[in-house]
Amino acid sequence: MPGPGSEPADLGGSSDNYVTAGEFVDGGEIKIAKLVSTLLGAAWLTVAAGWIMVMQAVVTAHVRVLDAVAAMYVRIIEAAVGGGAETVQASWGAAFRAAVETNRLLAPVILSVEVVLVAALLLYARRRWV
Structure with a gap:
């Protein structure tokens, strides 16, 4: 057993998980x-933490943009019809939550595809009945 003067310096602090x-x-x-x-x-660990931070920043920015939209x-x-605005807001909110649950990083792409598909269906329906 080494003496008190021969122990290596403690570099990590006073916890049980330290590096000498x-x-x-x-x-x-x-x-x-x-x-x-x-x-x-x-x-x-630094790169992984940075990547996670970037992903969270991207998702936060897209959530703020979608909230504004x-x-x-x-x-x-509300100005045009006077009703139904909450339904539209809830439906697009649900679409974005579904996209985020699928893949946080690709959520903007998935939501964009959803918007394009909905717009295409609305245009198809409009042309068919008008």
Whole structure:
């Protein structure tokens, strides 16, 4: 058992899960592989956290845009018809929630496809009955 003066320095704090400098040294030689693997692991966690943050920012931006568009449609429908605006807002909200549940990153593309399909169906119905 090493004496009190020979223990490696504590680099990670006072918790039970800490890293000591001795884990990267073996008999005076630096363990390059362990040091590099630790650095690569830290870099990977940083990249993954950044990617998650970017995905959340993209989804948040699209939600805000859709909320603004939904509010605009509500005002237009209320001005034109006086009713049914809440139905339109709820239906597009449900469509966006379904797109987000399918894939958060591709939600804008999925919702755009839904909008194009709905517009195509409305145009088809309009041409057929008019």
